[in-house]
Amino acid sequence: MFAVLRNHSSQILVAIAALGIAAGFAANLISPELPRIVWSVTTLPVLLALLLQIWRSLRAGDVGLDVVAALSMVSALLIGESLAANVVALMYAGGQLLEDFASGRARREMTALIGRVSHSAMRYQDGGLVETPIAALQPGDRLMIRHGEVLPVDGKVSQGVAVLDQSALTGEPLPVQRQVDEEALSGSTNTGPTFDMVATRPASESTYAAIVRLVQSAQESKAPMTRLADRYAMVFLIVTVVLAAAAWYFSGDARRAVAVLVVATPCPLIIAVPVAIISGMSRSARIGALIKGGDVLEALAQVRTAVLDKTGTLTRGYPEIEDVRSAPGRAPDELLRLAASLDQASTHVMATSLIEAAKARGLQLVLPTSVAEDAGAGLEGVIDGHRVVVGGSGYVRSKSASGDPATFRDGLKPGQAVVAVAVDGAVAGIIVMADPMRDDAQSLLDSLRQAGIKRITLASGDRQDVVDEFRRELHLDDARGDLTPDQKVAVVSAEREHGPVLMVGDGVNDAPALAAADVGVAMGARGTAASSEAAGLVLLVDKLSPLVEALKIAHRSLGIAKQSVFVGLGLSFAGMIAAALGYLPPVQGALLQEAIDIIVIFNALRALR
Known part of the structure; x- marks a missing residue:
């Protein structure tokens, strides 16, 4: 896949290539031979950086379309098309810069979550206040939370009234009030006056720490469709080289081969898929549904059957x-x-x-x-x-x-x-x-069906007569009661005959079934660690509505990714054929490919909306 030139290196390479093109045209006023030298020299830094990245990728076992970019630049230099080589260098470095921008926007919501982590807190100690690293905080420590500060750990309000902005955790826009002895979640922002709280968990076990771990896991993941794109990259590379060689062989004009290579650099397949997938994950995080990886988002778009636990899912979870x-x-x-x-x-x-x-x-x-x-x-x-x-x-x-x-x-x-x-x-x-049924249980189940779920089954450890009552009231397709954890796994396996299965639960007893499902959904980041670890999607709020939105986002993101790939590849292949037939010179081919890249990247970013 394409190497992302880190930090500011892509900006520097873009500047070198752009100045090189301008300097070359200016040098033409001095000598007709000088522009070719200038364009060749200013192509070399981008080419060297690209070759270094290709070497690193090959050592890691990856073969991507970076090779096509390198071939196009080298071949253009060899046949004297130095301007074309310089334009390819500019387009390639610009493509990396554009991809960095797109990925940054796509990851914005998830990165914002990580960036809110507190590093210290004001702890009462020996009759005074001491600024203490959050790693040193222990349950029972009394902390002062000042206006504007992010709560470093989970705790209970011990003095004053806490006015908290929990939007980063739950997506809820309005602040909430917490009275004395009520719970205050780490990651919330104090938008009211100073208050005191007593820590109930160490920082490593807090709600926010769990969310950060989930976000980091999600950012490191790779979607099956992205991995598939990597495999297609090799096919695309072979087709490109064969077409370029054929154009040269049958026409006797090496410029046609160079033009084919130029138009194939870079490939929308590699850029558009990760941008659309990450955009969908980021958009979902914004509404309180944290998807752990791109593979989960893809699977979420394919599920047709939902298996729901009762307690804490269809009910409020407390008597x-x-x-x-x-x-x-x-x-x-x-x-x-x-x-x-x-x-x-x-x-x-x-x-x-x-x-x-x-x-x-x-x-x-x-x-x-x-x-x-x-x-x-x-x-x-x-x-x-x-x-x-x-x-x-x-x-x-x-x-x-x-x-x-x-x-x-x-x-x-x-x-x-x-x-x-x-x-x-x-x-x-x-x-x-x-344990009363949630007021919005029926409407949410109806919304799940509208979002693509065709069959809904209730799987509960509660008595069968209780479960049957829920089935009648909520018009469920099936309901199983008196289930042990291993029997819930069996229900999930049996439901696969109706299509990929989504399982929603919140307790330790749900963890095996969550792991067995195609997509496991844990209710609430404050739920048991076992259920959150086993699930592929964690709802940061104690309600099902973000799941409905996450389903819609998954369908839309996957659709946008495929659309970008098909449109981008179609345009690229059309350009390659035109180049092979001699209708598209190398310089114009590079400009066309960059236009294609811009189109597919900004189309993929639609998944953020």
């Missing part, structure tokens, strides 16, 4: 209180206050939801004492002098002298969970909880 059913004589809010107070001693996800719901209702929680927990079943302790038991129905029943949680269960729906509560040895009621 919410739907009802509090208390025994006669006991207020529902009091039942919730007692349960939430006790649950402060538990790390269970339902305990967290109970506590947040109680605080949202303005209930005053007290610290529990004499707590004993049976992990996964429930816990008991003393609240305001009352012996309180919270947990599953069986656990609470076994700890109670009277009452049965089953008497409160009338009318429960599939998918609803029950937290039973007993007070002073008597069952006092139940708290009904459920």
Whole structure:
């Protein structure tokens, strides 16, 4: 593939070649022989730089169309077409400069993500503030975040109100507010007043660090279509050399062979494909869908079947209180206050939801004492002098002298969970909880179908009756419940008979299925490391809408890449035939090829829009 002359070298070579052309015409006023010398001399720096790059590529096992550029310059110099050689040098160096510009624009959004990494933070230490490298920050460190600063690590607001711009992470344009004890993500920018936060993760494990690793992986990747372009480069090289040799043999005019080589330099196949693919990846990153590589973008454009996990994908991913059913004589809010107070001693996800719901209702929680927990079943302790038991129905029943949680269960729906509560040895009621369906679940599934997905299957570890209810409500093509991680992999494999498969999930149990799918999609950069590592696409926001846009972007980017290749190659071949027949001299051929390159590169950049 074409060598990209790094840093400013391409600009210097362009300047040398351009000045050489101008100086050659000026030298004609002094001597008719002098221009040829000037044009030859100013061609040599570009030719030498090109030969050096070809040597490096050959050592790496790559053979690209750099060889055609070198052949065209060398052959033009040998037959005395020094102006043509100088124009080819200018066009080649200009092509590298143009490709650098296009690639820079294409990578802009992803590069901007990496460029936002903080290098230090103001940490409270020994009664003062010390500027500390982020690598030295540890969970529990208290930090001051000043206006305009980028949060260096994940943490929780400890003092003040955080007004955060999360657009670099999520694509959401409006700032969000975070109160005390609420989470603040690394990579966000403080657009409000100074606030304090407590680090919850080291920098290496933060949300933003994970995103940066994903971006770097994406930038180093190479799309199958790009690799295919490399293979086509050899075919194109052979065809070019054969056509040039044939033109020389049948006409006896070496200038025709040179003209053919000139028109073939460089090739839209090599330039347009990576620019369009990278542009699509960059555009997708801007809307909160980070595609790890060009191969993922290509596969995304081909998927026809989607397998979705339920929890955190079609649902919000955390339980919410739907009802509090208390025994006669006991207020529902009091039942919730007692349960939430006790649950402060538990790390269970339902305990967290109970506590947040109680605080949202303005209930005053007290610290529990004499707590004993049976992990996964429930816990008991003393609240305001009352012996309180919270947990599953069986656990609470076994700890109670009277009452049965089953008497409160009338009318429960599939998918609803029950937290039973007993007070002073008597069952006092139940708290009904459920992981609610996302409000936009149906519209998003409809959008997925409009974006090219023909079949949608739900694969969940939840009970089959719960899964069946989702299938009816959302009009899914199939729904499988009670699945283990290996059974989810089997579902993904079975769905391949309908076409390439996309799998969406967010938990550790989804990682094997994500890896097995043609495209694995992890929900949220804050999800489990296992799911993000196994996935090819990571949604930086906790919703599916960026996936729909990423599908559209993938289709459009791939279409633009193919369009650029076919149009560019068609024009190049037409120019080569014209040159072989003697209708296109070397200098005009070089100018024509540069025009073709400009057309295909700017067409490929349309994928950014």
